[in-house]
Amino acid sequence: MNIYKKIYKEIKKAKTVVLAHHIGPDPDALGSSLALKEIILNKFPNKEVYAVGHPTSRFSFLGKLDKLPELKGKTLLIVTDTPDLHRIDSANPQKFFKSIKIDHHPFIEKTCDLEWIDPEASSACQMIIELVSKTRLEITPKAAVCLFAGIVTDTNRFMFEYTTPKTFKLVSKMLEETNIDINKIYNELYLRPYKEIKFENFLSSNFTITENGVAYIKVTDDDLKKYDVDVATPGNMINNFNFIKEILVWATCTEDKNNKIFRISVRSRGPVINHILERHHGGGHKFASGVRLQNSEEFDEIVKDLDAITKQYNEN
Structure with missing residues (x-):
């Protein structure tokens, strides 16, 4: 079973899913967790899904974060864009029944039960799009806004080294399917006082x-x-x-x-x-x-x- 199917299987099994990212979150951290929350709820509307962490007003247009719920039963934790334990915001993988890491940083330490690490990916948001493309999940327009913002900022508007043909292919397909207004996203990210x-x-x-x-x-x-x-x-x-x-x-x-x-x-x-x-x-x-x-x-x-x-x- 490939990594995409393994992650999908764990999401499907869990009644409650908590999504976390690194402290001091940027749009890739926020976007990957908030988008995945939207994607999971779109496919499994009866699940309880929480994207946790300390809020940041600068990127509030991406969505609101939740408070960490009281952990009951077999709760799944998915940590995005975070390579090591001490940088995870508001969640400790050791306190969850099952944990998954989705990250594009170079490996530092094992923190979760199941880990998908791809240092060649431009961003964690790119990895979420890839996960969706390989499973039965779907990207909603709301999720696409988060994912596009994460990729744009982590690649510095597609200028950094890890911007590859794969990046453009995944983003292009997402834009075709969701028809989001990318100019509005650019304004949210780059218009400044x-x-x-x-x-x-x-x-x-x-x-x-x-x-x-x-x-x-x-x-x-x-x-x-x-x-x-x-x-x-x-x-x-x-x-x-x-x-x-x-x-x-x-x-x-x-x-x-x-x-x-x-x-x-x-x-x-x-x-x-x-x-x-x-x-x-x-x-x-x-x-x-x-x-x-x-x-x-x-x-x-x-x-x-x-x-x-x-x-x-x-x-x-």
């Missing part, structure tokens, strides 16, 4: 750039207040600096005063960076990774390591 444009200018104007091409900045709580933006904004803007000629690797360190942590986002246009973040209990993809730290001094260590690998990359 003027204050964010000014804040982006603040970031680009205040980057420190090393001789090897690593750009970095520490964003304080006072900076966020000055520009009237929230703590997620610097991380959401990280892809906007992808085409600066003098920069190969760029990173933001944002003070999250409420949670007493520092949010780190790193991107690369060449050097592989995920192993650097994994040393600090973070991770992600080869060219897009992040971590949450207890102090900003640890960010200095990360920058030093990023600069070293970028120097090595330039010399090769």
